[in-house]
Amino acid sequence: MTERESMEYDVVVVGAGPAGLSAAIRIKQLAAEKDQEISVCVLEKGAEVGAHILSGAVMDPKALTELIPDWKEKGAPLNTPVTEDKFLFLTQSGSRSTPAWMLPECFQNHGNYIVRLGEVTQWLGEQAEALGVEIFPGFAAAEILYTDDGAIKGVATGDMGVARDGSHTPNYQPGMELHARYTLFAEGSRGHLGRQLIERFKLDQGRNSQSYAIGIKEMWEVDPAQSRPGLVMHTAGWPLDADTYGGSFLYHLKDNIVVVGLVVGLDYANPWLSPFEEFQRYKTHPAIRPIFEGGKRIAYGARSLTAGGLLSLPKFVFPGGAMVGCEAGFLNASRIKGSHAAIKTGALAAEAAVQAIMAGRSHDELTAYTTAFEASWLHDELNKARNFKQWFKKGRTVGTVMTGIEQLLLKGKMPWTLRNNKPDHACLQPAAECARIDYPKPDGKLTFDRLSSVFISNTNHEEDEPVHLTLKDASVPVSVNLAKYGGPEARFCPAGVYEFIKDDSGSDRLQINAQNCIHCKTCDIKDPTQNIVWVTPQGGEGPVYNGM
Numbered sequence: 001m002t003e004r005e006s007m008e009y010d011v012v013v014v015g016a017g018p019a020g021l022s023a024a025i026r027i028k029q030l031a032a033e034k035d036q037e038i039s040v041c042v043l044e045k046g047a048e049v050g051a052h053i054l055s056g057a058v059m060d061p062k063a064l065t066e067l068i069p070d071w072k073e074k075g076a077p078l079n080t081p082v083t084e085d086k087f088l089f090l091t092q093s094g095s096r097s098t099p100a101w102m103l104p105e106c107f108q109n110h111g112n113y114i115v116r117l118g119e120v121t122q123w124l125g126e127q128a129e130a131l132g133v134e135i136f137p138g139f140a141a142a143e144i145l146y147t148d149d150g151a152i153k154g155v156a157t158g159d160m161g162v163a164r165d166g167s168h169t170p171n172y173q174p175g176m177e178l179h180a181r182y183t184l185f186a187e188g189s190r191g192h193l194g195r196q197l198i199e200r201f202k203l204d205q206g207r208n209s210q211s212y213a214i215g216i217k218e219m220w221e222v223d224p225a226q227s228r229p230g231l232v233m234h235t236a237g238w239p240l241d242a243d244t245y246g247g248s249f250l251y252h253l254k255d256n257i258v259v260v261g262l263v264v265g266l267d268y269a270n271p272w273l274s275p276f277e278e279f280q281r282y283k284t285h286p287a288i289r290p291i292f293e294g295g296k297r298i299a300y301g302a303r304s305l306t307a308g309g310l311l312s313l314p315k316f317v318f319p320g321g322a323m324v325g326c327e328a329g330f331l332n333a334s335r336i337k338g339s340h341a342a343i344k345t346g347a348l349a350a351e352a353a354v355q356a357i358m359a360g361r362s363h364d365e366l367t368a369y370t371t372a373f374e375a376s377w378l379h380d381e382l383n384k385a386r387n388f389k390q391w392f393k394k395g396r397t398v399g400t401v402m403t404g405i406e407q408l409l410l411k412g413k414m415p416w417t418l419r420n421n422k423p424d425h426a427c428l429q430p431a432a433e434c435a436r437i438d439y440p441k442p443d444g445k446l447t448f449d450r451l452s453s454v455f456i457s458n459t460n461h462e463e464d465e466p467v468h469l470t471l472k473d474a475s476v477p478v479s480v481n482l483a484k485y486g487g488p489e490a491r492f493c494p495a496g497v498y499e500f501i502k503d504d505s506g507s508d509r510l511q512i513n514a515q516n517c518i519h520c521k522t523c524d525i526k527d528p529t530q531n532i533v534w535v536t537p538q539g540g541e542g543p544v545y546n547g548m
Contacts, residue, residue: 019325020186083230152320384412
């Protein structure tokens with residue numbers, strides 16, 4: 001085995017998203033206040049800070065204001081305040097607008113900002129570096145390291161320059177070990193290492209099964225006549241059926257930029273459903289199409305969301321480490337917002353880590369983080385919405401009515417708590433029992449195919465490297481997934497990674513086009529046999545979202 005070099009830090013942060021960078025910033029702020037030196041490094045698998053960041057996004061600035069009170073003076077790119085909220089219920093040919101007075105609090109965005117979260121993340125990276133944080137983009141944390149007594153010791157980055165057959169190319173470089181007194185995991189939804197931590201430490205014991213969704217997003221430059229900067233619009237209904245959780249977002253930024261997306265719950269039942277195709281179909285609705293006609297699509301991406309809320313939140317501290325942001329699942333699905341929660345939990349974990357380091361501790365459990373979260377405004381916010389996703393598992397009508405009752409009438413003070421123990425992958429029904437869905441062909445102007453979409457996501461992976469979409473059993477995709485579920489991999493992936501093709505003998509086989517992968521993690525979540533395991537490719541690969 002090749003010997004790896006190691007580096008020592010007080011805190012190692014895995015992931016340079018809003019949660020990870022906020023944690024690093026807060027650690028350095030507290031160290032400066034106490035005139036202490038605390039070393040912090042942040043690993044980022046993207047080629048640059050913000051490269052893999054994709055979100056709607058409407059941002060509540062509350063947590064950012066707590067972290068960096070003078071963010072406006074420092075030039076944070078929150079440039080489009082929300083001026084109007086609109087909510088439509090869609091049928092196939094019509095729409096019905098919800099009066100403003102009937103909108104529950106979760107859909108009221110006064111005081112919030114429409115942002116390109118990748119740009120906000122880049123700005124946070126600059127603030128972190130100015131405080132002395134070491135950020136290493138292009139280095140994927142591939143392995144968790146443990147002490148002899150089972151606590152988190154740190155992480156190791158992946159080897160570089162490994163060929164597909166496992167041999168070392170002339171560019172081979174072994175990974176590096178980063179050791180820390182505490183390691184904070186901020187990989188985002190369905191993190192590769194976070195999944196291992198939950199399993200190893202049984203962090204989800206006694207919690208509801210986690211629930212996920214996929215968000216598919218495009219950015220358009222529209223006709224100036226269609227631009228309404230500050231408008232936030234959400235829809236429910238068509239093209240999804242009443243039993244499938246989901247809805248759209250459509251946000252107007254400045255400079256004639258409109259971002260549009262569809263969120264589809266990954267607990268859907270029909271294996272013939274394709275979230276990507278449903279999104280393309282959504283744009284053809286009579287209430288939506290005029291916004292984009294004559295415009296130009298300039299960016300595309302997709303990412304999973306951890307949507308189970310407080311009732312599915314795993315224990316997020318363990319010996320030597322903690323999870324922050326969407327790694328743990330702090331997203332408020334009812335508000336369709338997670339960046340404020342990411343910033344807040346990053347800061348809370350940082351405060352607990354600094355307190356422990358100042359007390360001379362290492363590799364123990366940061367229980368102060370849990371205590372601080374439970375006493376925070378974020379806990380209050382998530383508690384008010386704790387049943388949101390659970391109600392929608394009973395269908396759109398029940399979900400809509402009960403969310404209205406809980407948020408408008410009860411003001412979040414519910415006397416009940418719902419339970420759910422069915423994971424998303426177990427919700428898929430056999431293909432023979434479900435109605436087949438035939439989607440229209442794309443027109444290349446308003447609707448598009450997967451490959452042209454992946455092209456504008458700037459995704460790149462080396463052709464000759466180990467496939468990072470691994471199979472526990474190579475026979476299962478054909479013998480089970482194709483035979484029983486109609487090969488759902490070919491539909492739930494928004495990037496054309498999975499194809500069932502005939503070999504020379506006429507037999508079916510699964511082809512994995514790993515170079516197309518945009519790191520959304522949908523396959524890792526929705527595969528009905530849980531046979532697909534997403535692992536990190538070489539650092540620096542994947543999409544480059546350019547401010548999505």
